[in-house]
Amino acid sequence: MKRIGMFGLSVGLLAMALACAVPALAQEAGSDEAAELAKKLANPVASLISVPLQYNYDANYGPDDDGAKWLLNIQPVWPFSLGSNWNLITRTIVPIAGLQDVPPGADESGLGDILQSFFFSPKKPVGGWILAVGPVILYPTASDDMLGGGKWGVGPTALALKQSKGWTYGMLCNHLESFAGDDGRADISATFLQPFVSYVTKTKTTFGLNTESTYDWKSEQWTVPLNLTVSQLLKVGRMPVQITSGIRYWADSPESGPEGLGFRAVVTFLFPKR
Numbered sequence: 001m002k003r004i005g006m007f008g009l010s011v012g013l014l015a016m017a018l019a020c021a022v023p024a025l026a027q028e029a030g031s032d033e034a035a036e037l038a039k040k041l042a043n044p045v046a047s048l049i050s051v052p053l054q055y056n057y058d059a060n061y062g063p064d065d066d067g068a069k070w071l072l073n074i075q076p077v078w079p080f081s082l083g084s085n086w087n088l089i090t091r092t093i094v095p096i097a098g099l100q101d102v103p104p105g106a107d108e109s110g111l112g113d114i115l116q117s118f119f120f121s122p123k124k125p126v127g128g129w130i131l132a133v134g135p136v137i138l139y140p141t142a143s144d145d146m147l148g149g150g151k152w153g154v155g156p157t158a159l160a161l162k163q164s165k166g167w168t169y170g171m172l173c174n175h176l177e178s179f180a181g182d183d184g185r186a187d188i189s190a191t192f193l194q195p196f197v198s199y200v201t202k203t204k205t206t207f208g209l210n211t212e213s214t215y216d217w218k219s220e221q222w223t224v225p226l227n228l229t230v231s232q233l234l235k236v237g238r239m240p241v242q243i244t245s246g247i248r249y250w251a252d253s254p255e256s257g258p259e260g261l262g263f264r265a266v267v268t269f270l271f272p273k274r
Contacts, residue, residue, distance in 0.1 A: 088121075150182035
């Protein structure tokens with residue numbers, strides 16, 4: 001019942017946001033302000049307050065491919081101005097997850113480990129490139145051992161991207177090393193690589209392609225999902241909202257990890273400065 005309840009909560013949140021957005025289709029943003037918002041949404045370190053609710057579903061877990069996982073990532077982004085030349089952008093991922101038959105016969109749901117990045121970014125592009133660098137911190141906040149690693153982690157994170165004529169392309173990366181936590185849990189040493197490319201049309205529709213690849217240096221194993229998404233910028237009343245849907249293909253994953261296709265849906269609430 002616990003798993004079903006949390007699953008229903010995540011789907012309910014997504015459905016409520018979609019229900020609010022559908023009547024607003026006629027109010028699709030078409031102004032210069034909307035074009036600027038769509039461009040900022042393609043930039044992970046833009047000076048824009050946003051709260052994405054990202055829902056993911058993947059199947060074919062476990063030795064018999066009978067397991068499944070749903071994941072609701074709450075991802076608030078909050079920028080701070082540091083004088084006339086620099087911004088600090090905080091990006092936080094709060095995961096709420098549910099596992100079914102992972103491992104076989106076991107179900108669990110609840111809070112996972114929170115990941116928080118702090119990007120220091122020049123306000124003006126450097127040679128046409130938007131750059132950012134800073135620390136990333138992993139907090140062992142999981143409500144159950146199955147949902148997290150039980151370790152504190154820290155490391156560097158960096159971003160480089162370029163935007164031109166509707167296109168955005170670049171790379172986001174980080175590396176985490178555990179330094180404290182439960183002595184009975186495995187140490188963490190993992191590198192995350194996210195190359196990405198997207199294109200924003202005149203109707204503020206964004207087509208995106210990325211990978212969210214992780215290399216585990218302890219097990220010497222890659223996890224490589226390929227994500228293809230389509231997003232639309234709308235207005236719900238006066239609030240701009242971006243709706244995203246997409247599919248994911250697991251090009252590589254650990255033994256007993258997910259296989260085949262997965263699903264992603266995102267509702268992003270935007271709070272532009274007035």
